[in-house]
Amino acid sequence: xxxxxxxxxxxxxxxxxxxxxxxxxxRGDPEPPPPDPASRRSLSQGEVVGFAGEDGxxxxxxxxxxxxxxxxxxxxxxxxxxxxxxxxEALRFGASCVQFAGATGARDGARAGEPTGSEDCLSLNxxxxxxxxxxxxxxxxxxxxxxxxxxxxxxxxxxxxxxxGLLAASQRVVVVTLHYRLGAFGWFSHPALRTPGTSADDASxxxxxxxxxxxxxxxxDNASAFGGDPGRVLxxxxxxxxxxxxxxxxxxxxxxxFQRAIVESGSASTMTRAEAEHFADDPExxxxxxxxxxxxxxxxxxxxRAGNRxxxxxxxxxxxxxxxxxxxxxxxxxxxxxLYDGSGLAGMYAxxxxxxxxxxxxxxxxxxxxxxxxxxxxxxxxxxxxDEAKLFLLFGSPYVTRLFGLPLWLNAPDLYxxxxxxxxxxxxxRGVDAPARALRAAQGESVYAYRFDWDEEPRWPGLDLPRMxxxxxxxxxxxxxxWLSLGPATRLVFxxxxxxxxxxxxxxMMSYWSELAYAGSPGRGRSGDLPSWQPWGAGAxxxxxxxxxTDAGGGLRMSSEELTxxxxxxxxxxxxxxxxxxxxxxxxxxxxxxxxxxxxQEYASIEGGACAAFPLDATPGAR
Numbered sequence: 001x002x003x004x005x006x007x008x009x010x011x012x013x014x015x016x017x018x019x020x021x022x023x024x025x026x027r028g029d030p031e032p033p034p035p036d037p038a039s040r041r042s043l044s045q046g047e048v049v050g051f052a053g054e055d056g057x058x059x060x061x062x063x064x065x066x067x068x069x070x071x072x073x074x075x076x077x078x079x080x081x082x083x084x085x086x087x088x089e090a091l092r093f094g095a096s097c098v099q100f101a102g103a104t105g106a107r108d109g110a111r112a113g114e115p116t117g118s119e120d121c122l123s124l125n126x127x128x129x130x131x132x133x134x135x136x137x138x139x140x141x142x143x144x145x146x147x148x149x150x151x152x153x154x155x156x157x158x159x160x161x162x163x164x165g166l167l168a169a170s171q172r173v174v175v176v177t178l179h180y181r182l183g184a185f186g187w188f189s190h191p192a193l194r195t196p197g198t199s200a201d202d203a204s205x206x207x208x209x210x211x212x213x214x215x216x217x218x219x220x221d222n223a224s225a226f227g228g229d230p231g232r233v234l235x236x237x238x239x240x241x242x243x244x245x246x247x248x249x250x251x252x253x254x255x256x257x258f259q260r261a262i263v264e265s266g267s268a269s270t271m272t273r274a275e276a277e278h279f280a281d282d283p284e285x286x287x288x289x290x291x292x293x294x295x296x297x298x299x300x301x302x303x304x305r306a307g308n309r310x311x312x313x314x315x316x317x318x319x320x321x322x323x324x325x326x327x328x329x330x331x332x333x334x335x336x337x338x339l340y341d342g343s344g345l346a347g348m349y350a351x352x353x354x355x356x357x358x359x360x361x362x363x364x365x366x367x368x369x370x371x372x373x374x375x376x377x378x379x380x381x382x383x384x385x386x387d388e389a390k391l392f393l394l395f396g397s398p399y400v401t402r403l404f405g406l407p408l409w410l411n412a413p414d415l416y417x418x419x420x421x422x423x424x425x426x427x428x429x430r431g432v433d434a435p436a437r438a439l440r441a442a443q444g445e446s447v448y449a450y451r452f453d454w455d456e457e458p459r460w461p462g463l464d465l466p467r468m469x470x471x472x473x474x475x476x477x478x479x480x481x482x483w484l485s486l487g488p489a490t491r492l493v494f495x496x497x498x499x500x501x502x503x504x505x506x507x508x509m510m511s512y513w514s515e516l517a518y519a520g521s522p523g524r525g526r527s528g529d530l531p532s533w534q535p536w537g538a539g540a541x542x543x544x545x546x547x548x549x550t551d552a553g554g555g556l557r558m559s560s561e562e563l564t565x566x567x568x569x570x571x572x573x574x575x576x577x578x579x580x581x582x583x584x585x586x587x588x589x590x591x592x593x594x595x596x597x598x599x600x601q602e603y604a605s606i607e608g609g610a611c612a613a614f615p616l617d618a619t620p621g622a623r
Contacts, residue, residue, distance in 0.1 A: 032091035038132050040087070041225045047087040052130060055482075056169035060126045060226075062094035065218035066211065068120035069181060074329050075193050077201035078122060078214040094123030096158040097182045098333045100342030100349065107160070113342055115334045117158075119185065124178035124215050127164035128226045142229035144517035145219060147176045147258070149212060151239025151265075151474070153348040155183035166482035170507075171514035171526060174228035176219065180211035180244075184336055187353040189276040190292040192324040200359035201253070205276060208353070209247050209360055216248075216257035234260040234517040238477060240353075242266020242431065247354050249375050250361055260516050262381040264480070265388060265427070265473055268366045268435040269354070276352035279313070290340060290351040296324070298339045299331065345395055370438035377443040379520040381513075382432045383450035383545070387470035389423035394468055397590075409462050414577040417467070419590045425568040426597050432545065433563045436536045445535040448522055449545035452476040453553055454505060458495045465492065476548070479506040480513060501550040508556060509548060522546075531556045569598075573607060585611040592616060 032051075039050040039058040050060035066078035073079065096117035101110040110116035128143070137143055148164065150157045164175030180186060186208025194203030201210055216233065223230045235258045237245040242263040247270070248254045249261055271288070278287030280294055287293060297312035306312035316324070328336075340349040356363045362374055369375055394400055394407045399416035401408045410416050432449050439447045454475065457465035469475075475493070478484050484494055484502050494502060511525030512533060518526065522533040534543045543558040569588075578584045588606055591598035604612050 032089075035089050035091060038130065040133055041136075043222045043225050044083075045081060045088075046084045048090050049087055050090050050126075053127070053163070053165040055163070055165035056130060057127045057165035058130050059165060060090035062092050062123045063088075063090055063126065064094070064122060065124050065178070065215045066122040069122060069185075069207070070119045072329060074119065074185070075188050075202075075205075075207060077199065077204070077207065077210045080214075080218075081122075093125065093158070093160045094179055095121045096160075097121040097179050098185055098337055099152075099156045099182050100337070100347035102156060102346040113347065115337050119181075119333050121179045121181070122211055122214070124176055124218070125159055125164070126226050127168040127175040127177075128228070129169050129172055131227055136225070137227040138224075142224060142232075143172055143174050143227050144232040144234060144514070145174045145176060145223050145228040145230070146234045146236060146514070146517050147178070147216065147219065149180070149235065149237030149241030149244045150177065151237070151241045152182070152346070153344070154186060154208060154240040154244070154353045155344075155349050155351060156347045157182070157240075162477075162481060163483065164481065167480070167510055167514075170482060171510055173514050173517055174223065174226050176215070178212070178215045180215075181208045183349060183351045184290075184295065184340060185333070186211070187276070187351065187355060188292055189273055189352065189355050189357070190296070190324075190328075191277070192319075192321040192328070195321050195325070200357075204357040204360040205273075205352075205355040206247075206357060206360040209244065209251060210253070212244060212248060213251065213254050213257065213360075216254065220257060231259065232517060233258040234262065234513075236262035236264065236480075236513070237266065238264040239266065239473065243269070243354065246366065246435070247361060249378070249380065250366055250369055251376070252362075253360050255376050258376075258378065260379050260520060262513060262516065263383065263431065263435075264476060265384050265431060266382075267427070267430050268370070269430065270356050270361055270366055271352050271354060272356050276355045288350070288352050290349070292352075295336075295339050296328070299327075299335070302335075302339070345392065367434055367438045370435055371441050373442040375439070375442070377446070379446040379448075379516060380439065381448045381450065381516060381522065382436055383452065383476075383548075384424070384428045384431050385452040385471045385473055385476055387420060387424055387455065388427045388473045390420045390468065390470050391472040391474060393420050393423070394472075400468075407463075407468065410464070410468060413467070415583060415586060418572070418575055418577050418583075418587050420470075422568055422572055422587060423591060423597070425563060425571070426565065426591070429563050429565050429568060436544075440536050440538055446520070447536045448516075448533055449536050450533075450548050451545055451559070452479075453547050453549040454479070454502075456495060456498050456502070456550065456552065457493050458491075460492070463492075469493075476509070479509045479548075482506055482510055498550075501552060505548065505550050512546075531558075534558055565597075569606070581607070581610040582614060585614040589614070589616060 035049045036052040050058050053059045064081040098117040101114050101116040103112050105111050106116035159177035162177045168175045189205025220230045235245050243266040245261050245263045246266050246268045274285035275288045277292050280287050280289050300306040300312040306315050342349045362369050399412040401411045436447050436449050453471050455466050455470040511527050512522040515526045516522045524530045533546050537543050544560050544562050547557050572587050592603050
């Protein structure tokens, strides 16, 4: 029987996925602090007052940057917000956007797996160094603006965990976080929503992307009120927020609204209209399982208008576009959300996103767009964490023994390590190496890359965290923002004796990030005393990326390693931890269906067809 202490540790560990996915609750939603008269500012919408934070910064929370996208504005591009009268007190975060609550519940009281949030959610938060109203920087003294896009698979998360006060105060920058529409409400494409006369933006299906663009437009008009320079805006995002940052690099609608970018653990991938709209069994161009046609068919069956999926298909084909659009817009948000399966990690669900509509996002492969120079050419940092996949495998791999879903120990360490390694390397290929090569070809030496290698968690009885978690997805976030806290999991992840080294690494990362915002190059950091971060090299053997680690892990140093998908898959074939075809095929099988990393047909033919003897529907051998 599991010892009570081990069970408590396992329960606390469950909080970890929420951090990297945008919902760990690193900062709660307590009673609002008192307003600080020194934070009074004049915006285009009216007067606003914020509060003095604990980290030497002023903060203004819950500022609307668009009209509520409700009613007839559901699935339309965001509109500029209305002005207000009097002085607005910006002391609380705005509502989260509609989503399923994660394992720890939600701010509005929703329990795990229940719908939470509101469609009226388009707000942003500003953190800036404290200035009296008459001392706010003006003209050339204005500070760079760093706009953060949260993660969560583009279906969960919000800005509440990301307190930008310490980053703003210590690096003298303005930090902005925001809420953008998620999942079915952020990306939904269907012909009924683009009838004649509909604008290209309204018809795009990319409403979450347009929300980020609207926030950047709001900052163009209002950043100066906080001492920010609208001509030096850096967009940085993690996980899905990193993928959304790639989308802003691709979008002509975002041209000129930002001048630098950082992609943390993102993916340079988009989806065709056919994938976003068609039925999954379309014989010519199959759609995503959560495509708009599939979801509408479920809605017609659930509402009783169709008896089954076949009936729903016939009814959908016969519905007038305007009638279907009206039906979709009057259906309550909760009913739309619950057409999807919210049983994924932390409440995530699979839905189309980042759609190649030809207006907001180009109708071609992102790598081709980057290589052809059809992107917003700004200085950019691309990075991943060395052990990205371990966070997800810890809660989903058959090589981990779990109790009530809580990880306890590894039951097949070699298979776990090998599976995590290949999945993490492929993440690096699609999020760093492949886009870096394409961007470098088009814009020269303004492309930088990193790998976050920190893995100095403590070891607990039954929980070997350096091995089980390592440099996992999302663990760079506390270092970037400067607060080395993960709520209830803090003592699990950070060793008591490692605080000084961790803080030194955090200071270095904040320094590099903010120097890109200031100068367009991470250089030697704002402090000027860090190792020189060199651009992604174009020639053989040239430096490619900076490894980020404490001195105990090798410190800050450049690496020339470059990966391709072919090289990564070839590593599996010669991995000494995988002595036979059964073990290797189990690792290959773990990649099938994960972001298109390996297709079923390729699985059957890999290594000369060796995996045909181990079908995909067979139970993995290790337990």
